[in-house]
Amino acid sequence: MxxxxxxxxxxxxxxxxxxxxxxxxxxxxxxxxxxxxxxxxxxxxxxxxxxxxxxxxxxxxxxxxxxxxxxxxxxxxxxxxxxxxxxxxxxxxxxxxxxxxxxxxxxxxxxxxxxxxxxxxxxxxxxxxTTFDNQKERSYSQPAVIDKVRPSEYLTVMKGCDHFCTYCIVPFVRGREKSRPIEELLEDVRRLVDRGAKEITFLGQNINTYGKRTGESLAALVDLTNSIPGVERIRYVTSHPRDLGTDLIEQFGRVEKLCPALHLPFQSGSNSVLKRMARLYTREEYLEKVAALRAACPDIALSTDVIVGFPGETEEDFEQTMDVIRDVRFSGAFLFKYSPRPGTRAHEFGDEVPDSVKTERLAHLQDVCFGKIKEENQAMEGQIVSCLVEALDKKGRYYTGRTPHGKLVHVLNAGEACVGKILDVEVSEGSASNLKGYYVGAPRQNRVGEAAKAVPA
Ligand code: SF4
The missing domain is CATH 3.40.50.12160 (Methylthiotransferase, N-terminal domain)
Known part of the structure; x- marks a missing residue:
């Protein structure tokens, strides 16, 4: 230097x-x-x-x-x-x-x-x-060298995306899919758990197709990670509904450490909008995947992304989105107004939905969706949940963590010594955004495994 x-x-x-x-x-x-x-x-x-x-x-x-x-x-x-x-x-x-x-x-x-x-x-x-190296099938070979390991760590397993959803800038700014070698990832996982991580979340823009050019697979990565001592919880994000195969679905009923939670964006409940988005699945196919996931793991928590006001979205299209929100019972959601991005195909579509209409639809969607999540969280009051305590929240008020189902928990009686522990927390209050509660008894083992065992393979 x-x-x-x-x-x-x-x-x-x-x-x-x-x-x-x-x-x-x-x-x-x-x-x-x-x-x-x-x-x-x-x-x-x-x-x-x-x-x-x-x-x-x-x-x-x-x-x-x-x-x-x-x-x-x-x-x-x-x-x-x-x-x-x-x-x-x-x-x-x-x-x-x-x-x-x-x-x-x-x-x-x-x-x-x-x-x-x-x-x-x-x-x-x-x-x-700003050059892309499009020659390599492999992604970089840079291990996760981080000196401060958190109880819940993220690990990027691939970058880029081969889909071209018409609204999305990702393939233009992140390039085509490139996966990291599976042995290198497992080595990273071992290194992270040796230094205190308990939960590993694998990251990829379209993670279901991890390793598709190199003969590796996300299912294999999950199975191999499950056998690493010290790993308590496994998650991955983001899944594309079309690429969520039966091998991945059945793992939710079989793999002990795989958390019963999945983020599965549906974006729109209207087949004509999905077609213009080039999402490559229909509403019916999406709902079939949801049914298969719930058959494999009845208590799986699903979260999603929705875009309202995509070019040409009619009132009827929007109602079909609302139907999916009402029927599926999501446990979490990221809801957005469509935002045109220069360089994408949808940017050239025209047929813009007026901003006032987008705002109105978004508000309605938020009311219904977050209302249902609030009901679900309130129904958990009095229950004991398992929480991996991660850190003090940004305002410095409570130590927070997540349940295996991905619910954010504010543990009201936790201190610094609880960070990295998996605690049983009695829920005293559920809101649309989180659960609040008090931890009870001594720290216990992770209950993800118990939940998974209760489900037939
Ligand atoms: S929305 Fe997801 S799947 Fe579609 S192009 Fe963007 S990153 Fe790829």
Whole structure:
């Protein structure tokens, strides 16, 4: 590294994959001799790892860049970089638009972050790196080198997506699917549990097709992880309904440590909207997968994503979405208004639904969906749930964790010593967003296994 030890700060927007990429970039830079700086304004090198899934996410990044201008004017040697999906999507135009920006890098540049930052520092050049390596079938071979392991850890197993849902920017900013080798992932899992992780969540944009070009599979990864001592819980996200095969479905009734929870986005209940979205399944096929999951694991908790106001969505289309919400009983949901993304096919469709209509539909959807979730959570009052305590919440009020079914729990009587423990918590209050309760008795073993055993294989 050039000169005296320099400090870095990485600010992360967006999904868990970005959190994982930020951890990797930080590890690479720390190994190279940089030190972490908690205060964004004090850091010599400030990287903003970004998300471009919705217009709003991009606006947040651009607004932050605007706020950083006076800082750069005061300290011209400070390096400011944009990494991740906004960097990939806007590329050179971002450098042109923001003169105080030194580095723009897409998600495929993570492993080169050290040399790119050095290039800015030593040559005083502005740097752009947005190439995809489309030659490799494999993803990077960078293990999860993170020095602070949390009780619940995420592990990116693949990147990119081969689907082209017409509204989605991901294939353009993350490239085609590339999977990491299964042995390397298992090694990462062992390393994480050795250092205190109890729950592993595998991440991929379309995780069901993990390993499809290399003869590996998500089902094999789950089975092999299940046999690693120290792993208490396994999850994965995000599943595409079309690619959720019977091998994966049956695992929910068989694999001891696989949590009875699955995020399965349906996006719309209307077949004509699904077709325009190029989702490659029908409403009926989606409901068949739900039925098969519930046959394999009757208490499985399903969560979903829904987009309202997709171009051309009629009142009748929207009603069909509401029907799915009423029928399926989701335990969690991410509900969004359609946000046009330049470069995607849907951006060219026209036939926009007016924003006022989108807002009205979203409000109705939220009322019904979150109302049902609240009812489900209130029905749990008085029950004992198993909770892996993860951390103090952002406001510093309660220690929080999750049940095997993915419910967020505020453990009202937990202290720092409870972090990393799996506790029995008696639910005192259920709301649309969480459960609150008190832990009872001594810490017990994880009950995921007990739940899975009760279900016929
Ligand atoms: S499957 Fe998911 S990540 Fe891939 S294009 Fe569709 S919405 Fe985007």
């Amino acid at each position: 050039s000169g005296l030890q320099k400090s870095i700060h990485i600010k992360t927007f967006g999904c868990q994959m970005n959190v994982f990429d930020s951890d990797r970039m930080e590890s690479i830079l720390v190994k190279q001799g940089y030190r972490r700086e908690a205060d964004l304004a004090q850091a010599d090198v400030l990287l903003i790892n970004t998300c471009s899934i919705r217009a709003k996410s991009e606006q947040k990044v651009l607004s932050l860049l605007g706020q950083l201008k006076p800082l750069k004017e005061k300290y011209p040697k400070k390096v400011i970089g944009i990494t991740g999906c906004v960097g990939q999507r806007m590329g050179r135009s971002l450098l042109q638009r923001v003169p105080h920006l030194d580095l723009v890098m897409g998600p495929d540049g993570v492993e080169r972050v050290g040399e790119l930052v050095e290039e800015v520092l030593t040559r005083g050049r502005r740097v752009l790196e």
